[in-house]
Amino acid sequence: MKNCIIIGGGIIGLSTAYYLQKEGHQVTVIDKSDFTSGASYVNAGYITPSHFISLASPGIITQGIKWMFNASSPFYVKPSLDLDFLKWGLAFKKSATAKKVEKSIPVIKDINLLGRDLYEALKASGDFNFHYQRKGLLVYYQSDKVGEHEWKIGQRGIHEGLGVQNLSLEGIKKMEPNIDLNVKGAVYFDCDAHMTPTDFMPEMVSYLKSKGVKILANEEVKDVVVVNETIKSVITNRARYEADEIVMAAGSWSPLLSKKLGIKILIQAGKGYRINVERETNITIPSILCEANVAVTPMSGFTRFAGTMEIGGINHKINPVRVNAIATAAQKFYNNLEITEQEKNEAQCGLRPCSPDGLPYIGKSSKCKNLTIAAGHAMMGWSLGPATGKLVSEIISDKKTSLDLNPFHPDRKF
Template structure:
């Protein structure tokens, strides 16, 4: 008899997991507290990022975070607050931000990003989907020599890892990206990266899953879990009870609310990111990160998205206009032909990215619960790692050989 599997969370990780589980022949149900048309999986930069092999918890981030703490429009803003979970997470982040731990994290982060890119390309080639996918690389654009040197040091690490990376002058960037009137000193160009339009993919994937028997319970909140002999037997929501054989936790920033019900510790802080969509022609054809401002730029289907900032301020969807203005100002400063209207800024959206203290996702079974597979904590790489995580989860549950070593992502790891 086929197992009944419930996936808690309907973002990119949840729907990707549902896809690979239904391919294995399981009965799959997805529960999400939203209507599944907003949030981080819809407002992100749409990057598939082998270039992002350095975790967020890197040396120097603590110093920058303290400096930026007093500037609400800074690229990385941490709102100080007396919250025990936040304080424990901050301490774990500090412990993780060492050179040795970053070096150890590079290979597993790169491996899972490359797997994610391969799986997106497999999906694109299938007859089931017609989503937007472009493999044009990623430009790291910088204004100062100091930042340029820092970015090229990372680029050289990328070359050592087998990626194709080039250090370009401002003129060379202009040749790649003409008619944008760039105000930069140069750029580091990763050929490895690709980009998408997230909302298009999410809509297609959900439609495909519904047609293929996956059940969706939207606008529904998990309120309790029945546990017997270290196994979840029933999921209780505000609308129904569901008997389960296996459970996948893919609830993003809300995941700790679920694991606490099981007595498990899954340190996560919500990292809020903002995005602005510009529909007039910007002439931007290659995705870029504006290094000093930490703003991501993506040419999407019918518009250009300017996204960015990391705001650690708890679970809330409050739009901070100062942070929106900072993204718009950076965009117009680097791309001098770009104009972002007040209306476009007023239409800005935000999403909450689940950040682990060490910058690595949680993927795998917890030792404390036999039929729970955790799939969360992907931070800014959630979009890039969606299919890879879904594939790995399906392999875990089907007891198949894993596509890659996931020891670094163990949900019970200590900080």
């Protein structure tokens, strides 16, 4: 048995705690928040084997430059002379090639499928009562050009063994008979599932506490003491802790901590927003509003509209222009849907930790013997939570890992 400290209490950190305690390890989770906010609470709740194309894909640089001058665009990068941002931007550009994206497709698909299987195992365990449905994903499009592009991705999914259909309006109506859509068609992936994050997270915290996991809220890691490439203690604003193994699952804050160890991991915070509509929308299947890159999820008691990717440093400022863009997109796709001013005013945001190549960092850095990094999951953090936690527990327990970890290596070159 090992004494393990996990820095970060989001979906990655809690999932890691779950699998480590299952292996018999002593676990402490430290988080600067109170375990009620952050990207793990405001995301779209998707489990997404369908999302096998990396964010860093061919054409995204050109499109990103165009979007840079539009404050309401789906993908916005705030120009900066910050050295870490420039290094990340260069690595992102190097990663956005057809060859690299093609190589990453089976890697992203397989870890998403592992994540989905593990969520289903959690649900079947009887230890939890969280909302989970596997209804697939409808990718709606309003133009023929976008439809053709999405169907190419769908065909690639079929090649990867996923169930994908190209639906006409008539086909959509059979699946969603009670909503009035302004679309030309949809690509349907049957492999996806969805959840309500605000149900799952408190359940997991309660479960972990019941199993003896220490949950330390409102405690910020200030420093780490390293001797002979080994972390000897973690210092917070309240105390000093010692452990055999440290897991860095601090999301967008991970690079700030890794710098203290002389480890440079390229991560930029990608802000996303969500609007909750707590009234009947008749939406029953999760969807992507393609032209706007807005995600729509029927959750437990409400419908969530989530979207935008805003690379602009660590901050939680709500930009009403971007919130309004989500609401406007929803109203363009769904006839007779109106998102109220109050619903927009209650919008929240979260910071997704984005690596340059669309793959998370999972594994041990060669520069620190007892540190395992689990960060950089971007928009797939929710989907990959249990898969990452399982992989980290296998690393620390010296077991054969469920997947080849080389593509996720923290020391990989871009």
